[in-house]
Each structure stands twice: as structure tokens, then as C-alpha cells.
Amino acid sequence: MNDSQSERTVVLLGIGHTNAHIVREWIRRPIPDTRLVCISNYSKATYSGMLPGVLAGNYHLEQMEIDLQQLCDRAGARLILGTVTGLNNDRQEVLLEGQPAVRFDAISIGIGSTTKPDVSVSDDATLVPVKPMQTFLRRIEKQVDDTEVKRDEGFRVTVVGGGAAGVEIAFCIPNFIQRTLQSSEQVNVPCCVTLIHRGEELTPGTTDGLNKRVRNEFRKRGVEVLLGTGVTQVVGNRAVLSDGRELISDLLIWCAGATPPPLLNSLELPTDAAGFLLIDNTLKTLADLPIFVVGDSGTMQDREVPKAGVYAVRQGPILWENLNRILHGEPLKPYEPQQQFLKLLNKGNGSAIGEQGRISFEGRWVWWLKNWIDSQFLKKYQDASSS
Numbered sequence: 113m114n115d116s117q118s119e120r121t122v123v124l125l126g127i128g129h130t131n132a133h134i135v136r137e138w139i140r141r142p143i144p145d146t147r148l149v150c151i152s153n154y155s156k157a158t159y160s161g162m163l164p165g166v167l168a169g170n171y172h173l174e175q176m177e178i179d180l181q182q183l184c185d186r187a188g189a190r191l192i193l194g195t196v197t198g199l200n201n202d203r204q205e206v207l208l209e210g211q212p213a214v215r216f217d218a219i220s221i222g223i224g225s226t227t228k229p230d231v232s233v234s235d236d237a238t239l240v241p242v243k244p245m246q247t248f249l250r251r252i253e254k255q256v257d258d259t260e261v262k263r264d265e266g267f268r269v270t271v272v273g274g275g276a277a278g279v280e281i282a283f284c285i286p287n288f289i290q291r292t293l294q295s296s297e298q299v300n301v302p303c304c305v306t307l308i309h310r311g312e313e314l315t316p317g318t319t320d321g322l323n324k325r326v327r328n329e330f331r332k333r334g335v336e337v338l339l340g341t342g343v344t345q346v347v348g349n350r351a352v353l354s355d356g357r358e359l360i361s362d363l364l365i366w367c368a369g370a371t372p373p374p375l376l377n378s379l380e381l382p383t384d385a386a387g388f389l390l391i392d393n394t395l396k397t398l399a400d401l402p403i404f405v406v407g408d409s410g411t412m413q414d415r416e417v418p419k420a421g422v423y424a425v426r427q428g429p430i431l432w433e434n435l436n437r438i439l440h441g442e443p444l445k446p447y448e449p450q451q452q453f454l455k456l457l458n459k460g461n462g463s464a465i466g467e468q469g470r471i472s473f474e475g476r477w478v479w480w481l482k483n484w485i486d487s488q489f490l491k492k493y494q495d496a497s498s499s
């Protein structure tokens with residue numbers, strides 16, 4: 113049996129950086145005669161910008177989480193926790209495993225991206241993909257607990273992926289490993305980090321200035337950086353590299369690139385070559401349906417937009433406007449991606465590296481700024497008194 117069809121329904125599939133904005137708008141000014149249904153695979157949403165800070169011990173886990181039930185209650189929205197199996201595009205329904213289908217008048221799909229290794233990985237591999245982020249800490253904790261640490265070898269961490277996320281994780285992971293070893297009463301040994309990156313430069317898309325600061329910091333800390341190197345296979349604690357070498361890791365964190373969640377491919381909507389859903393400049397699918405696709409899940413047909421949270425966040429107000437417009441049969445508003453944005457990398461030691469335009473900078477004040485921006489952002493979703 114389907115849900116009641118007496119009023120219009122807006123569905124948000126995945127409550128990430130863009131869709132969460134819609135829930136917040138709904139708290140302040142719900143669309144009349146319309147109900148909001150949110151569907152998520154986890155009861156908490158995580159804010160990736162703070163994940164490295166949680167590893168470094170700058171924040172508790174809860175500080176990077178948004179309690180979705182609480183947020184939806186504030187908006188008078190229904191939250192469905194479950195597994196979506198597909199869409200029935202003719203009937204405009206979301207199909208769920210073991211639950212009734214949900215009809216929609218408009219839907220926004222924002223289920224992000226995954227970081228699935230594109231190489232063969234044995235069942236007993238020490239590899240931990242960074243996503244889903246909701247379970248990342250638990251999974252690396254388990255890997256540390258399962259490791260028989262040897263005093264003379266240290267705890268060997270390999271991070272695969274030298275984008276901003278991989279770099280921040282490489283900066284911040286030693287603190288987490290040390291804390292976990294202490295709490296599990298294991299031998300406390302130094303954490304030795306290796307960063308592997310397929311490209312010739314770390315943090316692609318940034319200036320030489322930022323890049324130099326990152327490399328200097330790794331040099332100071334003794335982090336080994338392997339550029340122009342890929343992983344071709346992971347067997348147990350052994351990663352086979354593209355140059356034939358083998359690298360032993362007690363923990364191998366996979367943080368390389370954004371891959372499409374498999375669900376996207378089963379929605380019978382136009383996709384790009386990778387499998388992300390193609391959208392026009394109003395964030396709408398290319399199919400003639402009231403379906404928006406936001407954040408990492410969408411690829412603009414004629415613009416190259418990086419898959420980054422800052423873009424997903426800026427799509428929020430456009431999506432809100434366009435959900436209203438589509439329900440009222442009005443022309444949709446175009447989204448114009450920003451040309452550049454402030455980049456801030458947490459070094460995990462009370463300092464950060466940043467870049468705005470062509471200028472790079474570094475210091476405690478940069479960390480202070482990052483902390484302030486991230487905390488203010490999350491407060492809007494965590495604090496019931498904020499509007």
C-alpha cells in the first residue's frame with residue numbers, strides 16, 4: 113500500500129550537505145500543503161570537514177554528527193531509515209526494501225559518493241575505505257584492535273589518495289592510532305604514515321604555495337609520500353604498487369577519488385561515464401521528471417564541478433528555490449558554481465594550511481578560522497534553538 117496521496121510530497125533521498133539545507137528551510141517556512149519525507153540509510157549524517165579533526169582529537173565524534181530524527185522532528189518531516197531499491201519513474205515512487213513505496217511530486221537525490229577501491233582486495237585485507245563515514249572510526253578502531261603490534265615496527269598506516277581529504281587524514285591519523293593503542297592497552301609504538309597518490313602532485317587543483325607547505329609538513333614529520341604510484345592489489349596487509357613494489361600496512365585507508373553509489377545506476381536515469389546522474393544547470397535530471405540530483409551524486413552536463421562539500425553546500429539555496437518553483441509550475445533557476453573557494457587543511461596539531469585564490473597561508477589562526485567556520489556550519493543543524 114502506498115502512502116496517502118492527499119497532499120503533495122517532497123522527498124529528500126540522503127540527507128547530506130545540500131538536502132540538509134532543505135530540512136532547515138522547512139523548519140522556518142514549510143511549503144504549504146506539502147509534506148516532507150526524508151530517507152536515509154543512517155540515523156546520523158556526518159560532516160566530512162570535521163572528520164580529520166575527530167581523528168586528531170580536536171573534536172568528539174558527536175561534534176561532527178547531525179541527529180536526523182531530531183532535525184526532521186523540528187521540521188515536522190517524516191524520517192524513513194531504510195534501504196532504497198530503486199525508483200518507479202512512471203508512478204513517481206521511491207521503492208524501499210520491506211517498506212511501502214513513497215510517492216513524490218518532487219524528489220532531491222543527494223546520496224553523495226563512495227570510495228570503493230577499484231582493485232582486487234582480499235577478504236582479510238587491512239584495507240578500510242573512508243566511506244561510509246558514519247562507521248569509519250569504528251572500522252579503523254577494530255583494525256587497530258585486531259593488529260598484533262610489534263614494538264620494533266611501529267604501527268604502519270598507508271593512506272591511498274593524495275587529494276585534500278587524504279592529506280588531512282595523513283596529518284591527523286597518528287593521534288587517533290596513539291589514542292586507540294592506549295585505550296586498548298596495546299604496546300604504544302610510533303605511527304608511521306605513507307601517503308600514496310596516483311598523480312604527480314598532491315592536492316590537485318591547488319596552488320604551488322599550498323602544495324609546498326603540505327610537502328614541507330610531511331617532510332618534517334617523516335611521512336613518506338609516493339607520487340605517480342597506484343595500488344594494483346591488496347592481499348592481507350600487503351599492497352602491491354604499480355611499480356611492482358609491495359608495501360606492508362597494519363591499516364590501509366582508502367581515500368582515493370569519488371565513485372558513484374551503485375544505487376544511482378539502478379534508477380534508470382541518464383548518467384555520466386562513471387555512473388553519476390547527469391543534471392542540467394538547474395540541478396534537475398536530464399529526464400523529463402521532477403527529480404533533482406545534488407552534491408556528489410550529480411554531474412553537470414556542460415560544466416566541470418569538483419565533487420566537494422563546498423559546492424554541495426552552495427547548491428542548497430538553489431535547490432530550495434527550485435523545489436518551490438517546480439511545485440508551482442514555474443521556470444527553474446540556474447545554479448552557477450563558484451569559481452574558487454577557501455581551502456583549509458587541518459594539520460591535526462592546532463595549526464592548519466589554507467589557500468584563497470593564489471595566496472596560501474598557514475598557522476594557528478588558520479586552524480582557528482577553520483574550526484570557527486565548521487562549528488558555525490554544524491551548529492545550524494545540531495542546535496535546536498538556531499534558526
Ligand SMILES: Cc1cc2nc3c(=O)[nH]c(=O)nc-3n(C[C@H](O)[C@H](O)[C@H](O)COP(=O)(O)OP(=O)(O)OC[C@H]3O[C@@H](n4cnc5c(N)ncnc54)[C@H](O)[C@@H]3O)c2cc1C
Nearest residue numbers: 126128129152153160223224277407408419420421422424
Ligand atoms: C575525509 C573527507 C574530508 C572531506 N573534507 C572536505 C572539506 O573539507 N571540504 C569540502 O568541500 N569537501 C570535503 N570532502 C568532500 C565532501 O565530503 C563531499 O563532497 C560531500 O560530502 C558531498 O556532499 P553530498 O551531500 O553529496 O553527500 P554526503 O554529505 O556524503 O551525504 C550523503 C548522505 O546520503 C546518505 N546515503 C548514502 N547512500 C544512501 C542510500 N542508498 N539511501 C539513503 N541515504 C543514503 C549518506 O549516509 C549521507 O548521509 C571531504 C571528503 C572526505 C572523504
